Amino acid sequence: MSKELIRLEDCSMAFDGELVLDSIDLCIKDSEFLTLLGPSGCGKTTTLRIIGGFQKPSSGTVLFDGVRINDVPPYKRQVNTVFQRYALFPHLDVYDNIAFGLRIAKLPEPELSMRVGEMLEMTGLKGFEERKVDSLSGGQMQRVAIARALVNRPKVLLLDEPLGALDLRLRKDMQNELKRIQQQLGITFIYVTHDQEEALTMSDTVVVMDKGKIQQIGTPEDVYNEPENAFVADFIGESNIIDGIMAADYQVEFFGKKFVCEDKGFGPREPVDVVIRPEDIDIVPADAGHLCGTVTNITFKGVHYDIIVDFKGFKWLIQSTDYQPIGEYIGIRLNPNDIHIMKKSVYSGMFGDYSSYSAEYDEISDSDIEYEDIEEETLYEE
């Protein structure tokens, strides 16, 4: 995790006049696990395809090990890809699928079979050599796709929503396995997903994207605890986002009250977005609270309850393991490290209000298969 391997400088991409990537600057270090995270159509797949060589940026530079590779075709790059929906060769069996790249590279047969064997071992596919790929389950196809890419010993492995088509349980297993493989091989993984939990679990670095722009780059802890703007705060985890004003360094004012916080360096009385994570809020009796509100909804989520509390017309989401009956007047306490201050951005006011709360919010942001149709259609017309 030291030296820089790939760098995108001011990369833009437009399809039919529509800007899909807007001046991206991104630096990827050697042997890190980097995730491009964002909703569908945010440009994450396009970024991946630019690194893979399937697309040339409309403008900007792509550097690999310091060398400009804009015009290097995919087959000459030291990069391999695990495609969305696998893209295994249906006319070849498992062994020949995995051996494909080595055969193209004209590797001598003994070494070839040794390396394919290693991959079969690592991905737990021993015994499946002769199987037709269309007779495999989703998880097995996924393993073949990974083995087929890794057998070429690339410097970088690109993964395009590789777990999107798998069910939840299998997805969790594969997440762990991918992380294990990445650490074992010590190569760079660039992973595309719309699943924030997946991104937080696996990555060294998370790149949050929206509308063709990078919103934030940081460690999973950074992007969760210190979101740059309302979009990041909302997309990663759940957030209550409130309009506030910085009264002074370490002091923010919202709902007509002043709270101590850990942020400084804002202008005098600068309007800001205040992020408060639902799980950070402590529920106390009404007379002991910093703020008081009425419970309007409660949903059991397994580990905790999702409680919607109305504070003067603004509804917050609070996650607590204690049950609160609807209509109860409760108080909350906020510690300085529960309050995170963000500068105002184009996303201010768009997120963080739970007035239209529905119990399904999890499922909506976590749909099983979400292909980036708009991007793909434009791609294949070339």
Place this chain on the structure above:
Amino acid sequence: MKNRWLSGPYIVWMALFTVIPLIIILFFAFTDSINGGFTLKNITSIEAYLPILLRSVWLAALSALICLIIGYPVSWTIAQAKPGRQRFLYMLVMLPMSISFLLRTLAWVALLEDTGIINNILGSLGIDPLPLIRNNGAVILGMVYNYLPYMILPLYTVIMKIDYRLVEAAQDLGCSSGKVFLKVTLPLSVPGIVSGITMVFVPAVSTFYISQKLGSTGTVLIGDVIESQFKTAYNPNLGAALSLVLMVIVLICVSIMNRFTTDDESVATL
């Protein structure tokens, strides 16, 4: 069980116009033309027509191969085009088929004749007339021209269905565009190739009109012989026997072709 009735019309049709005629052909092939008794004479006398039979198979196979060579790039181009353009190109391929087969063949006669359009133009340029018609070349030209759409359509259908991601996967794994074709596109289009060759070969091997109009006495095909046995020589027994042998040859050829595809991807033929 009710669904069985849906195939009723087809079964009746097959029985009336395929099974019964086939039985009649079998009957004629093994009966004597004079006394109507059982005989193998018709079958054994086919030996005399063996060169013609072989020539028919040879010319039909050659036509199928030429159709493949011409048709594959065309199909590939159509399959790669944008949807709107695809429909237009597809229509262009289909368009000649909307004009009568006989008329199209006669048009070639008018073009290729010694006093035809091409030789007239050459003559006006001071070039001696070329022997463009009444040879194997003209027969093959006629076959290729008439049956090319039957090659292009199945190929186009198969190539269009190839997932573009597989092409990208091959590029990703080190294939230049030439290798992508050899390692991925071509193997995956084998079902279309098999079906196209079959659909060109089968009508071409039994054609008679093309060879009559564009060929000479030296390029008589088995289809011509069969036709003449029924119409001019009035020996339907020999004609039936020849048809039967031709059918067996075609079936053998088709089953050999189908070995190139696995069970689930073979395109139903015949």
